[in-house]
Amino acid sequence: xxxxxxxxxxxxxxxxxxxxxxxxxxxxxxxxxxxxxxxxxxxxxxxxxxxxxxxxxxxxxxxxxxxxxxxxxxxxxxxxxxxxxxxxxxxxxxxxxxxxxxxxxxxxxxxxxxxxxxxxxxxxxxxxxxxxxxxxxxxxxxxxxxxxxxxxxxxxxxxxxxxxxxxxxxxxxxxxxxxxxxxxxxxxxxxxxxxxxxxxxxxxxxxxxxxxxxxxxxxxxxxxxxxxxxxxxxxxxxxxxxxxxxxxxxxxxxxxxxxxxxxxxxxxxxxxxxxxxxxxxxxxxxxxxxxxxxxxxxxxxxxxxxxxxxxxxxxxxxxxxxxxxxxxxxxxxxxxxxxxxxxxxxxxxxxxxxxxxxxxxxxxxxxxxxxxxxxxxxxxxxxxxxxxxxxxxxxxxxxxx
Amino acid sequence: xxxxxxxxxxxxxxxxxxxxxxxxxxxxxxxxxxxxxxxxxxxxxxxxxxxxxxxxxxxxxxxxxxxxxxxxxxxxxxxxxxxxxxxxxxxxxxxxxxxxxxxxxxxxxxxxxxxxxxxxxxxxxxxxxxxxxxxxxxxxxxxxxxxxxxxxxxxxxxxxxxxxxxxxxxxxxxxxxxxxxxxxxxxxxxxxxxxxxxxxxxxxxxxxxxxxxxxxxxxxxxxxxxxxxxxxxxxxxxxxxxxxxxxxxxxxxxxxxxxxxxxxxxxxxxxxxxxxxxxxxxxxxxxxxxxxxxxxxxxxxxxxxxxxxxxxxxxxxxxxxxxxxxxxxxxxxxxxxxxxxxxxxxxxxxxxxxxxxxxxxxxxxxxxxxxxxxxxxxxxxxxxxxxxxxxxxxxxxxxxx
Numbered sequence: 001x002x003x004x005x006x007x008x009x010x011x012x013x014x015x016x017x018x019x020x021x022x023x024x025x026x027x028x029x030x031x032x033x034x035x036x037x038x039x040x041x042x043x044x045x046x047x048x049x050x051x052x053x054x055x056x057x058x059x060x061x062x063x064x065x066x067x068x069x070x071x072x073x074x075x076x077x078x079x080x081x082x083x084x085x086x087x088x089x090x091x092x093x094x095x096x097x098x099x100x101x102x103x104x105x106x107x108x109x110x111x112x113x114x115x116x117x118x119x120x121x122x123x124x125x126x127x128x129x130x131x132x133x134x135x136x137x138x139x140x141x142x143x144x145x146x147x148x149x150x151x152x153x154x155x156x157x158x159x160x161x162x163x164x165x166x167x168x169x170x171x172x173x174x175x176x177x178x179x180x181x182x183x184x185x186x187x188x189x190x191x192x193x194x195x196x197x198x199x200x201x202x203x204x205x206x207x208x209x210x211x212x213x214x215x216x217x218x219x220x221x222x223x224x225x226x227x228x229x230x231x232x233x234x235x236x237x238x239x240x241x242x243x244x245x246x247x248x249x250x251x252x253x254x255x256x257x258x259x260x261x262x263x264x265x266x267x268x269x270x271x272x273x274x275x276x277x278x279x280x281x282x283x284x285x286x287x288x289x290x291x292x293x294x295x296x297x298x299x300x301x302x303x304x305x306x307x308x309x310x311x312x313x314x315x316x317x318x319x320x321x322x323x324x325x326x327x328x329x330x331x332x333x334x335x336x337x338x339x340x341x342x343x344x345x346x347x348x349x350x351x352x353x354x355x356x357x358x359x360x361x362x363x364x365x366x367x368x369x370x371x372x373x374x375x376x377x378x379x380x381x382x383x384x385x386x387x388x389x390x391x392x393x394x395x396x397x398x399x400x401x
Numbered sequence: 402x403x404x405x406x407x408x409x410x411x412x413x414x415x416x417x418x419x420x421x422x423x424x425x426x427x428x429x430x431x432x433x434x435x436x437x438x439x440x441x442x443x444x445x446x447x448x449x450x451x452x453x454x455x456x457x458x459x460x461x462x463x464x465x466x467x468x469x470x471x472x473x474x475x476x477x478x479x480x481x482x483x484x485x486x487x488x489x490x491x492x493x494x495x496x497x498x499x500x501x502x503x504x505x506x507x508x509x510x511x512x513x514x515x516x517x518x519x520x521x522x523x524x525x526x527x528x529x530x531x532x533x534x535x536x537x538x539x540x541x542x543x544x545x546x547x548x549x550x551x552x553x554x555x556x557x558x559x560x561x562x563x564x565x566x567x568x569x570x571x572x573x574x575x576x577x578x579x580x581x582x583x584x585x586x587x588x589x590x591x592x593x594x595x596x597x598x599x600x601x602x603x604x605x606x607x608x609x610x611x612x613x614x615x616x617x618x619x620x621x622x623x624x625x626x627x628x629x630x631x632x633x634x635x636x637x638x639x640x641x642x643x644x645x646x647x648x649x650x651x652x653x654x655x656x657x658x659x660x661x662x663x664x665x666x667x668x669x670x671x672x673x674x675x676x677x678x679x680x681x682x683x684x685x686x687x688x689x690x691x692x693x694x695x696x697x698x699x700x701x702x703x704x705x706x707x708x709x710x711x712x713x714x715x716x717x718x719x720x721x722x723x724x725x726x727x728x729x730x731x732x733x734x735x736x737x738x739x740x741x742x743x744x745x746x747x748x749x750x751x752x753x754x755x756x757x758x759x760x761x762x763x764x765x766x767x768x769x770x771x772x773x774x775x776x777x778x779x780x781x782x783x784x785x786x787x788x789x790x791x792x793x794x795x796x797x798x799x800x801x802x
Contacts, residue, residue: 001628002567002600004660005513014666017467038464045461053674054455060446060641061678063439066418097498097646100668112406113514113536129667135514135536166403199403227402240461243673245498245646259405265415266530267501271672272644273454277462 011132015125015334015358016371022341023352031345034376034384037337037352039175039322041375043295045240045281046288052280053273063269067261068095072279076248079282084207086220086231088250094260095270096247099205099234104130105249105263106230109256110167110199111136118160118198119169120152122176122325122359122366127169139165140361145327145369148316149177151185157192167199168192170219173206176325176359176371178318180210183217190222190229200225203232205247206321208289211297226252237322238289239281244274296322299374299381306385307372310392312400315372323373325356331397333357333370344391351387368399412533416526416735416759423742424753432746435777435785438738438753440576440723442776444696446641446682447689453681454674464670468662469496473680477649480683485608487621487632489651495661496671497648500606500635505531506650506664507631510657511568511600512537519561519599520570521553523577523726523760523767528570540566541762546728546770549717550578552586558593568600569593571620574607577726577760577772579719581611584618591623591630601626604633606648607722609690612698627653638723639690640682645675697723700775700782707786708773711793713801716773724774726757732798734758734771745792752788769800 016038023033067073073090081088096102103126111117113135119127121140131138139160143149157168168189173180181189193200202219210216219229233248235241249260300317304324307315312329330336333355340350354373356366374381392398417439424434468474474491482489497503504527512518514536520528522541532539540561544550558569569590574581582590594601603620611617620630634649636642648671650661701718705725708716713730731737734756741751755774757767775782793799 001654002511002598004510004656005516005567007513008510008660008663011660011663011667013663014467017666017669020466040464041461043461045459049462050459053457053459056454058446058451058454060442060444061450061644061675063441063643065421066415097672098669108534109405109409110403112408115406126667126669129663133509133664133667166406197403240463242464243462243670245670245672253402255405259409259412262409262412262414262530263534265418265421266412266527266534268418268499268527269644269646271498271646271675273674273678274462274672277674 012129012358014129016354019337019341019352022338026341026350030348032349033341034349034351034380034387036372036375036384037354039237039373039375040242041237041240041322042377043240043292046284048283049239049241049277049281052276056273056276061272064272064275066264066269068270069275069279072275075279075282086218088220088252092250092252092257094249094257094264095275096249096264097267097270098236098245099203099232099247100126102232102234102247102249103127103203104134105260106201106232107131107134107136108263109230109259110201114164116162116165117167117169118157118165121361122356124171124175125358128358138361143177145314145316145325149179151181154188154192161196165196165198167201169201169203171203173209173320175206175321176323176356178321178323180212180320182214186217186219187222190219190225193228194225198228199230200228201230201232205232205234205237208238209293209296209322210320211293211300212319220250230256235278235281239278239284241274241277241281244277245271246274246278296374298378299376300324302378302381303372303374303385310389313392322375323371325369325371327369329392329398329400330368330395331399332367335397336395337370339395340391344394346387346390349383349387351384351391353388413530413759415530417755420738420742420753423739427742427751431749433750434742435750435752435781435788437773437775437777437785438755440638440774440776441643442638442641442723443778444641444693447685449684450640450642450678450682453677457674457677462673465673465676467665467670469671470676470680473676476680476683487619489621489653493651493653493658495650495658495665496676497650497665498668498671499637499646500604500633500648501527503633503635503648503650504528504604505535506661507602507633508532508535508537509664510631510660511602515565517563517566518568518570519558519566522762523757525572525576526759529759539762544578546715546717546726550580552582555589555593562597566597566599568602570602570604572604574610574721576607576722577724577757579722579724581613581721583615587618587620588623591620591626594629595626599629600631601629602631602633606633606635606638609639610694610697610723611721612694612701613720621651631657636679636682640679640685642675642678642682645678646672647675647679697775699779700777701725703779703782704773704775704786711790714793723776724772726770726772728770730793730799730801731769731796732800733768736798737796738771740796741792745795747788747791750784750788752785752792754789
């Protein structure tokens with residue numbers, strides 16, 4: 001029997017999804033699982049997106065241009081990016097299969113095997129998975145839960161730099177921390193990239209989920225950095241179209257776009273119907289975003305109040321996205337998350353959270369932390385957090401510090 | 402300004418899609434382009450597939466399980482594979498983002514960097530692109546247009562074998578040749594894989610496009626090879642759902658499936674609506690396939706008769722898929738294909754074909770060959786082939802042998 005490759009064998013299983021079999025098993029036993037483990041919101045997509053699907057007149061479902069439907073690209077440029085102050089042309093945008101593909105293409109275009117990417121930790125764990133697939137290394141700058149993941153001094157970036165560093169990767173607002181970087185911070189990072197001739201890959205998929213009144217500042221708008229920036233974007237979270245798998249790869253660097261197109265062409269085409277839904281979604285009125293934002297502020301405030309009222313729990317208030325990292329009085333977040341699914345329930349209900357170990361270069365840093373996605377309505381969050389609170393009392397690995 | 406990676410720079414542009422900008426330019430000038438260059442059929446999808454999209458009751462477009470919708474996986478296993486004599490369980494199937502993703506995952510699971518994959522040439526050019534992305538090498542066994550791409554003796558496979566060979570890759574029916582491998586051939590290849598402990602990756606996306614009366618024999622049914630075979634499949638061609646991006650990765654090897662799931666989880670989810678369309682499509686009656694088959698036989702017969710009647714043109718009759726490779730009286734297939742788009746038209750119409758150079762390890766072998774996808778109705782094929790015939794007379798690089 002042939003053996004699978006060492007590389008596939010060593011690839012880390014997604015921390016966010018690897019507990020899924022235990023959740024499936026719990027659900028098969030009739031236990032209701034509150035999914036706070038994944039950024040899959042329950043909010044309705046804008047009607048214009050759903051109408052675009054229902055009104056689709058289809059003869060067959062064809063491939064689209066490898067860079068996406070021209071009509072969608074035009075509408076993204078004119079109807080969305082222009083409105084949020086990002087001035088790009090259609091040629092500077094490729095529609096990808098979700099933000100995930102845009103990330104992988106961005107890394108591939110910037111880095112050769114063995115190269116380094118600089119990133120602040122804790123980070124979205126799949127960034128590391130993509131690096132492993134591509135033989136790249138993430139070099140991390142640590143940020144600390146106890147001071148609210150405050151942006152470190154740029155000297156920390158200098159320290160993490162190696163001769164093999166080709167890009168800085170930022171996620172703004174950030175998953176899993178919910179951190180938003182100010183214009184000043186983004187400008188500082190841009191200056192660093194310019195000085196060291198690095199690409200800046202900016203994952204901005206949570207752009208519309210900002211709960212401060214400060215205007216959002218995109219890396220695309222750093223003056224003088226036009227040739228360095230690759231923006232990763234997606235309609236998934238913005239319009240609750242996660243399953244549309246419509247992402248965006250954006251850069252003003254022609255060489256970058258030419259290279260990215262080769263990757264896009266190899267996989268032929270992004271999904272057609274999701275692109276049609278996305279095209280419809282762009283007509284969503286500002287009130288849609290406003291009401292979604294209000295709803296998330298409500299959910300965040302409730303979640304954070306509850307978490308920080310639990311004995312031994314600490315979670316800094318996130319300013320963006322819809323996640324928070326919480327430090328819990330537990331021995332091992334992975335064991336705890338698994339225990340919740342296999343050995344604990346209240347009235348046949350339990351809660352699923354994501355262990356934070358894989359968000360850090362040193363898993364020990366996330367040993368006592370979990371990521372909570374506040375993606376349910378408050379009454380559901382209430383039940384989910386009631387369960388978490390009781391679980392923390394009963395968990396055999398409880399360790400108050 | 403930072404430089405893109407050497408690897409991205411060196412990645413070959415898709416031969417099938419790299420002429421697209423010239424086609425776009427021709428169309429922008431008002432020229433109608435007959436697209437014989439890409440396997441994008443014009444045939445209607447089954448009504449049950451389109452109805453599944455229109456009747457979809459959506460609140461939001463959510464992620465699905467990383468392995469695909471359980472309902473789709475079940476239906477594929479029970480409603481499709483069982484019917485075509487492939488006996489698998491739901492756990493042995495992962496829904497991928499088109500066949501393309503299944504290919505890339507299969508290669509990743511079988512091979513480490515620097516490993517070899519054995520394949521018959523001419524082959525689908527993107528197999529090579531995926532290998533380049535993954536630092537793998539295709540080792541080719543040559544087949545010849547002049548003898549109808551006849552399967553070579555297995556001793557040729559022995560010769561192409563290296564200590565780094567991890568898998569044999571077959572595409573049955575084959576793109577670009579339209580070759581179908583008999584049960585005996587598949588069994589021979591299976592025996593070779595067993596002897597040398599190799600994986601057998603079998604791309605069977607054209608399974609329903611067989612124009613012989615011999616029953617199709619899937620690599621999944623080679624006795625004793627259950628742990629070696631990975632089947633790549635897709636609904637794209639079968640139901641004219643190319644843009645659904647629903648592919649399948651199938652294996653009975655548990656270790657393979659566990660590894661494949663890690664790749665599937667990293668990209669979160671295949672597209673939801675395409676999966677719903679695919680689920681609907683499985684209800685398509687046998688008459689759907691029968692009428693599609695008849696239509697393709699009509700198109701194939703017409704195309705081959707026309708091609709072989711042109712002076713200096715030779716194309717062996719394909720028995721499957723919807724492509725044929727044709728040797729033309731030209732100096733360079735890439736120059737010719739480009740010339741058709743930039744410098745030739747009849748009544749503001751021209752024809753697009755795919756140069757075959759990138760289908761061979763030695764591009765010179767495909768220098769005078771093009772791939773023609775007979776994916777238009779006969780009256781359209783007639784116009785497209787009239788243009789090709791006249792173009793061959795006028796092309797400055799015409800070289801009769």
